[in-house]
Amino acid sequence: MSIQLEIQHVRHVLIRLEETIIFALIERAQFRRNLPVYETGRFGDALEGESLCGFLLLECERSHAKVRRYTSPDEHPFFANLPEPLLPPIGFSHNPLVPNRININTQIRHTYETDILDQITQPGDDEQYGSTAVCDVTSLQALSKRIHYGKFVAESKFRNPTAPLRTALADANAESVLAAITDAAVERDVLDRVHAKARTYTNELNQATAQTALPPAVIRDIYKDFIIPLNKQVQVDYLLQRQVDESAEGGPESSRDI
């Protein structure tokens, strides 16, 4: 269906998602930490047992499920038991991925609600709970998309494996796979680019509004400490499963009559 799923477009998508993530984090950072937004039961039992953030995310996913967002291979819901699509299914003829159920959104949400928010927000409470939670939903969805794009990166590496990756996959050794897909130079380029962008975007904002700064290095470090490692985790998970699938299908010991 979508050209955005083709492997040659992965790099472009990842670079463009940097803006989406930086904008989302800057938007969230205008509000305080606002801890009540993340406390289950804080607003009574009206929110289906969720925090305000969780409830808005759930409601958003319900809406988006109805218009078939989560049928797309580059989209991953945070919640299960979402409604069926109201729209007819579409084919994703450009989808290069093998079928998989890899979804680390639980971990992404936890990382966001604790580590990332601690770093991007000022402590305290400004009572802008609704606006805060709306920004959270945008941030979480952008982070999830960026991190799970690791599947497309991994598929590309699987199709053109380096020698160390080939060996690591043959051994089914997660640690070696992680080492084989890690390219320090590429990571440094990403971090430098994100840092430069963040500097531009936050500087402009700070000049215009005298808002307390969200330091560009913080955005860079969120990439370094969370986005890149989680993205690589998705790559490793995908590659290990991909290898098992491939062996089952094409390997000499494979048996198709399960």
Added chain:
Amino acid sequence: MSIQLEIQHVRHVLIRLEETIIFALIERAQFRRNLPVYETGRFGDALEGESLCGFLLLECERSHAKVRRYTSPDEHPFFANLPEPLLPPIGFSHNPLVPNRININTQIRHTYETDILDQITQPGDDEQYGSTAVCDVTSLQALSKRIHYGKFVAESKFRNPTAPLRTALADANAESVLAAITDAAVERDVLDRVHAKARTYTNELNQATAQTALPPAVIRDIYKDFIIPLNKQVQVDYLLQRQVDESAEGGPESSRDI
């Protein structure tokens, strides 16, 4: 409740909303015009008679109504018949506005779906309908907030009226009120600032991704041709109603025994 509603904070809120609007328009501009997103019935009769954009907006407002978004005096829904809040009401003790039902979202949506999208997007269809509609919801909500903030601006002007405004209000003459609240120098400052910000944000993006440019002058002109005029329309509507209320309450010919 919220300090953001206090009159001395209006200018800060308006300046900060420029980022929100610029980011939202840049995000939308990465996708094509995608006309099917705005066609009623395009996806069969599954979407309650709405276009895809309208349906996602409606669903979003339903969720946000449940967490009492539209009880806040600076929030205005596009749809009627939204669900009741699940959360208990909150008092808005800082709310400086008089009660009013001014809501020009129908006009804002029409302007957005026709004029603004024509200007910010490339023609054509990239089939990214879901992502497109999600960006539309963000853009529409940001535009609505910015434009309806005219109520707070107007309240401030009502409390410290210039001589021409006093006369125009006494005459209940909309055209004179519009003239009296128009400050060409202030508008030029807003447009210059928006233009400068848009230049920074779009330049950075274009350098990094070689994305077809969204020219900064286009964002500036959206402020000039749509946001500022619609904001002033809200101001005029509010001031005329404010004047009637004031006369009814305090004027010598007022009668309270209706």
